[in-house]
Amino acid sequence: MVEDEPRDATIVEHTLKEGGFDFSFKRVDTEDCFLRELERFRPTVILSDHGLPAFDGFSALSLAKKKAPDVPFIFVTGSLGEEVTIKALKNGAADFVLKHRLAGLPGAVHRALQQAEFQSQRKQDEQEIRRLNQDLEKRVVERTAELEAANKELEAFSYSVSHDLRAPLRHIEGFIEILLSTKAEALDDEARRHLQTISQSSKHMGRLIDDLLQFSRTARAEFKKTTVSLSDLVESAIRDLHQDTKGRDVEWVLNELPEVEADPALLRQVFANLISNALKYTRTRKVAHIEIGARQEDGEDIIFVRDNGVGFDSRYAHKLFGVFQRLHRAAEFEGTGIGLANVRRIISRHGGRVWAEGHPNKGATFYFSLPRTTARKAGVRK
Numbered sequence: 001m002v003e004d005e006p007r008d009a010t011i012v013e014h015t016l017k018e019g020g021f022d023f024s025f026k027r028v029d030t031e032d033c034f035l036r037e038l039e040r041f042r043p044t045v046i047l048s049d050h051g052l053p054a055f056d057g058f059s060a061l062s063l064a065k066k067k068a069p070d071v072p073f074i075f076v077t078g079s080l081g082e083e084v085t086i087k088a089l090k091n092g093a094a095d096f097v098l099k100h101r102l103a104g105l106p107g108a109v110h111r112a113l114q115q116a117e118f119q120s121q122r123k124q125d126e127q128e129i130r131r132l133n134q135d136l137e138k139r140v141v142e143r144t145a146e147l148e149a150a151n152k153e154l155e156a157f158s159y160s161v162s163h164d165l166r167a168p169l170r171h172i173e174g175f176i177e178i179l180l181s182t183k184a185e186a187l188d189d190e191a192r193r194h195l196q197t198i199s200q201s202s203k204h205m206g207r208l209i210d211d212l213l214q215f216s217r218t219a220r221a222e223f224k225k226t227t228v229s230l231s232d233l234v235e236s237a238i239r240d241l242h243q244d245t246k247g248r249d250v251e252w253v254l255n256e257l258p259e260v261e262a263d264p265a266l267l268r269q270v271f272a273n274l275i276s277n278a279l280k281y282t283r284t285r286k287v288a289h290i291e292i293g294a295r296q297e298d299g300e301d302i303i304f305v306r307d308n309g310v311g312f313d314s315r316y317a318h319k320l321f322g323v324f325q326r327l328h329r330a331a332e333f334e335g336t337g338i339g340l341a342n343v344r345r346i347i348s349r350h351g352g353r354v355w356a357e358g359h360p361n362k363g364a365t366f367y368f369s370l371p372r373t374t375a376r377k378a379g380v381r382k
Contacts, residue, residue, distance in 0.1 A: 001049035001076070002060045004029040004322075008099065011077060012047060017228055019106025031055045031063070038067050045109055050077035050084070059128060065092050070111035070120060076105065101174050173201045188347065208338075228264045230257035230271075232301065234292055236272040244279045248288060255293030261373050266346045273339040274305040274366050281309035281364065289363075299372050300352070306365040309356040320356050343368065 003009040016023065026041050028034045029052060037043070046064055051056040057075055063290040064073050075088055077095035085096055094112040095107045101305045176199045187195070224372070234254060243295035260267075289308040294301055312320070321344040344354045358364030371380070 001025065001027050002029065002034060002052065002055065002057065003027055003050045003076075004049065008049070011099075012102065012105065013104050013300070015074075015102045016109065021109065021111075022105065030054065031059065034060055035063065035067070038064070038237070039291035043068070043071055045112060046071055046073045046075065047076045047109075050080055051073055058088070061088070063092060070116060070123075072116045073110055074105075074112055076102075118197065129295075159175060166206065169202050169206050169209075173199060176202075189319045223266075224263050225261050226264065227259055228262050229259050230267070230294070233268050233271050234275070235266065237268060237275050240272065241276055241279060244276065248279075248283075249286065250279070250282075250288045250290060253289070253293075255291070257292070257294050260301055260370050262350055264328055266349070270343050270346050270368065271305075273343050273367060276306055277339065278307040278309065281311075282307050286312060296372070300369040300374055301368050302367055304365050304367045308362065308363040309363045311360050312356075313360055315357050316356060319359070321354055340366075 001009050001012060001277065003012070006027065007037040007132075009025075013025045023044070024041075026037050026043070028037055031054075034055065046068075048057040048060045048140055057077065062142070064071060072091065072094035077096070077098060078099045080088070080096055088096060094115060095108040097108050138244050156246070167174045176195050179195060180192070184192075231254070234257065238252070275292075278290045279288065282290065285308060291306040292304070293306075294303045296302070321340045343366075347354050354366070354368045356364060356366045
């Protein structure tokens, strides 16, 4: 306690002991003694008179905040005007008690100690949070390095697949063409059928390699979001698939589609896959009916592609979007089983969902969702 009157210090000590505190007590009345006892005694709480002849309370408060910032400081003085009281609290004093109202001192000390304990715990928590954040940042850096290394390995693997697996396929197809062009007369019908089967299998393998590479690139492709007109993407996809519609009667129902925030190149792949599937699985229909539309629901745009094709058993709908998962035999409908897996991956990167509904011989509907941005929601409300 900073106090030049020993009797006042004795009364304060007695009041605190009567208030239930068990403590050691030191009185100082000069700056040198105060600084020395701060180092030696290491107080839990500092009490101070306001006006001492050689060492005033505000000087003690300033030193205490520099040397022992976590120790609560309470003014215990004969008088303390309103302006001085405000100054004391602004400068970091925990409380003040008038000497003629010492009954309130135990409560003030108790509150100050509780507040100091709370502040100490908060500092410890903040230090722990900083430590955890540093650990997390370190792990993120390490994980990022691991992912970059894995991506490089995947790039090398993709190149190997593209180069090393395609080369023997080109050789197979090339030698089949040579056999058919130079030795056709020496081959019987069965041999020609065998060569045709080999050629078809080789071409299928080539498509499978292409699809696998595309599936691999989709996960690593740079993601560039911009405002995209889905109607423009659909019309472009239909134009690109004109070969699949030659000689067929296809009824297109193209409903109004929204503009979305998305990567146009990736969404183009989504529509190419879904529309291509719709054309493929309506091949057995005299008139193919394909409808593309959208609706808004719970902060999302729900887009669908519906057809009147062969459909599928809804019990196996969960398999549709898996790699190499097919619900129809390759002899009936060609494919590698990767297209819809690619659709799911692309839509997942956009924060959306994919699902499908269908019944055997009653067509199918494929859905995907895209989150609506705040700006687009505001635009809709207008």
